[in-house]
Amino acid sequence: MNNLQLEAVLNDKLSPQLIKDYSPNGLQIEGTSEIKKMVTGVTASQALIDYAVSVNADALLVHHGYFWKGEPEPIRGMKGKRIRTLIKNDLNLYGYHLPLDIHPELGNNARLADLLGIEVIDGLEGHPQSVAMFGKLANPMSGEALAQKIAQVLAREPLHITPDQANKMIETVGWCTGGGQDYIELAASKGLDAFISGEISERTTYTARELNIHYFAAGHHATERYGIKALGEWLASEHGLDVEFIDIDNPV
Template sequence: MPVSRMALLDALNTLLQPQLIADGCPNGLQIEGKALITKMVTGVTASQALIDRAVECKADAILVHHGYFWKGEDSCLTGMKKKRIATLLKHDINLFAYHLPLDIHPSLGNNAQLALRLGISNIQNLEGGKYSIALKGAFTPPITPKALAARLQQVLGKVPLFEQVEKELIHTVAWCTGGGQKYIDLAANEGIDAFITGEVSEQTIHTAREMNIHFYAAGHHATERFGVQAVGDYLASQFELEVDFIDIANPA
């Protein structure tokens, strides 16, 4: 039985509570499509490739982590953006997008889902307060730096960039999926043994070396695949809705 667009939006907003965190893009329904939804496609980014696959699958809606209309970008609908949005409008496909709300959800979010797969326990907010984009936790028993690199490769399917320092065992770890490399400073100042994120900047390696914290860059796309899948599974369990995750490969 189809679910209405507004019922689906209400369910997503109730689950992810986008009003709780300031973001650099609008969260929720970004492109309006069909009023009734039977099939949804989920993916990391609303790229043309994902949209084309959704069209092939005859999907009524797409749910992504990286949508459109970012602060500071050109607002004109030209070129790549025009083609993407024109395809959605032509096929009457709804686009739902949740950025930071999908990172911070305590059980279905990108950070929580990565921690689950890596076996991290005693999870707490790295930034303090009620809501934190980055998290911290522990490995019990502790793990060697090379063993953590191997575990990341097994979980994510790619070899992480790995900067090893002097510590022989990793007891404590902090992490932020995607482009969260800036949080390494906060983790290092707390004396945490290792930091995991998706991307790396030139200065990140110097921070790791000079502040004696193991660093892993495991891929922006790779570390942010699990949250949208978990939310898609949740929606499928709540509604009579067919949900398929489509992974558009991206080495970044």
């Protein structure tokens, strides 16, 4: 497939024009025009780039790419090394951030809900482009039981902040993968029993306790593995590309 054609296919599937983002979505670094082999991963780190080079990939597709709003513009240091490696090896880099978080089928939020057995009800912000969601569990469970389920599914222990009423059962859940911890107040205002995100801030602890809501910090990387993996699998299935997902370990 041609590299520009691939960008059009991805844009058609993810509709990046519908959401304001902090980085450009689509083809960020242009490489070879013909794409046969693709590597997918969460973040375009040097380790992931080096792996893509080692298997003679033509393209790298990630959730966290480059050129973030507010970052230093000079291409030097770590950023320079990464980009030089891509250009030297004629490797295309595609990045899709918020459009991949919110996609109703392949998105990080959708995939996490499916893995945890949460029935999606709606966007937490009340519109389809909401980057946070809410839904309900098929069967109510304790905070300890949900923490164990998250640990089993994501292969890492979540940080569980219990509300003042620690024995409060969980049926309704809000969630936002990655750095979505500040949606906890919106989740509490809607009367939800629990909120899950990737990252936690110092203030989140007090919010959970004082607003009587269970909170689970499950890891930014751990909660965002599944969208990019699903997107690659969709490309392989629907468009015949050779796609390999690589999970570069990250404890955050």
